[in-house]
Amino acid sequence: MKLSFVPQTLYFKHPFKIAHGTRTSTPVVIVQLEHDGVTGYGEACMPPYLGEDHETVMTFLKKVQPFLEAQKDPFDPEYILQTIDAAAPNNTAAKASIDIALHDLTGKLKNRPCWQLLGADKNKTPYTTYTLGMDEPEVIRQKIVEGNEFKILKVKLNGVDDRAAINTIRNFTDKPIAVDVNQGWKTKEQALEMTEWLAGKNILFVEQAMAKNNYDDARWLFERSPLPLYADESIQRYTDIELVKDCFHGINIKLMKCTGMLEAYKMIVRARELNLKVLIGCMSETSCAVSAAAQLTPFADHADLDGPLLIKNNLFEGITFNDGKIVLKDLPGIGVKLITDF
Numbered sequence: 001m002k003l004s005f006v007p008q009t010l011y012f013k014h015p016f017k018i019a020h021g022t023r024t025s026t027p028v029v030i031v032q033l034e035h036d037g038v039t040g041y042g043e044a045c046m047p048p049y050l051g052e053d054h055e056t057v058m059t060f061l062k063k064v065q066p067f068l069e070a071q072k073d074p075f076d077p078e079y080i081l082q083t084i085d086a087a088a089p090n091n092t093a094a095k096a097s098i099d100i101a102l103h104d105l106t107g108k109l110k111n112r113p114c115w116q117l118l119g120a121d122k123n124k125t126p127y128t129t130y131t132l133g134m135d136e137p138e139v140i141r142q143k144i145v146e147g148n149e150f151k152i153l154k155v156k157l158n159g160v161d162d163r164a165a166i167n168t169i170r171n172f173t174d175k176p177i178a179v180d181v182n183q184g185w186k187t188k189e190q191a192l193e194m195t196e197w198l199a200g201k202n203i204l205f206v207e208q209a210m211a212k213n214n215y216d217d218a219r220w221l222f223e224r225s226p227l228p229l230y231a232d233e234s235i236q237r238y239t240d241i242e243l244v245k246d247c248f249h250g251i252n253i254k255l256m257k258c259t260g261m262l263e264a265y266k267m268i269v270r271a272r273e274l275n276l277k278v279l280i281g282c283m284s285e286t287s288c289a290v291s292a293a294a295q296l297t298p299f300a301d302h303a304d305l306d307g308p309l310l311i312k313n314n315l316f317e318g319i320t321f322n323d324g325k326i327v328l329k330d331l332p333g334i335g336v337k338l339i340t341d342f
């Protein structure tokens with residue numbers, strides 16, 4: 001196999017307001033893995049909290065390049081991806097980019113879509129949520145109009161202006177809302193008070209209510225909350241499921257956190273054994289990584305895969321939505337097409 005990669009920057013349509021300022025762009029690295037004249041595409045995307053950037057991803061990819069290029073057979077993903085995983089700790093986004101490219105490549109070489117190779121029913125895809133940030137009422141209204149076709153909204157709260165944000169949205173729409181607190185509630189009492197306030201407002205679930213390592217308070221809240229609670233930052237990889245299994249109702253699986261499709265699939269299987277609900281999420285990614293994640297969504301309860309809709313310069317064509325329901329294509333691999341020259 002031959003590996004190549006190129007750093008890129010994605011620009012947001014609406015800047016994201018976060019605790020430490022405003023984010024207008026995000027780094028990604030696009031990966032190409034070639035075998036027998038066929039190219040598989042992959043993507044690493046690096047939100048600041050995972051500790052990766054262009055440099056760390058490129059360094060990791062250069063490190064594993066000789067191993068990958070020595071592989072004559074791409075059809076042993078367990079062996080290839082376990083070796084990649086063992087090459088360095090962390091670097092989960094960089095590892096995910098290889099995993100995605102390898103799945104895309106082998107799917108194309110077999111001329112079958114990944115969802116089919118996974119045994120999924122493509123009609124069973126969930127509706128994706130459509131993200132709203134904390135903003136001025138007029139901006140929120142405008143975003144609700146832009147996302148008119150989507151059936152479920154996702155609202156990022158910050159732990160401070162939460163009631164005002166929900167009330168503002170409820171002035172414009174009564175669509176179901178998935179709430180993402182991003183660790184914003186500081187005490188278990190505040191978290192319980194807020195989940196009780198949100199209950200009855202057509203809220204589907206609450207994601208990452210409190211600090212990611214605070215499993216004791218998460219369990220306390222789990223025993224009392226009137227709404228389902230999902231772990232996002234509290235769970236990164238397969239082995240973390242043991243940490244969250246009795247303090248959340250569900251988990252948010254993202255390829256960039258868990259090193260890619262192979263591990264994500266194993267996490268889904270384990271979550272099912274433990275009666276945990278599954279949400280498939282994404283970072284601010286192009287249609288490449290999001291189409292890869294979408295292959296797994298027939299196995300999930302919910303999906304949060306609107307990443308490509310939030311950026312101005314999507315580099316790929318991939319999954320589409322039908323009234324917000326994920327549409328998986330019959331194209332081989334992850335079903336994407338590069339629509340730019342680097």
Ligand code: MG
Nearest residue numbers: 180207208232
């Ligand atoms: Mg989240």
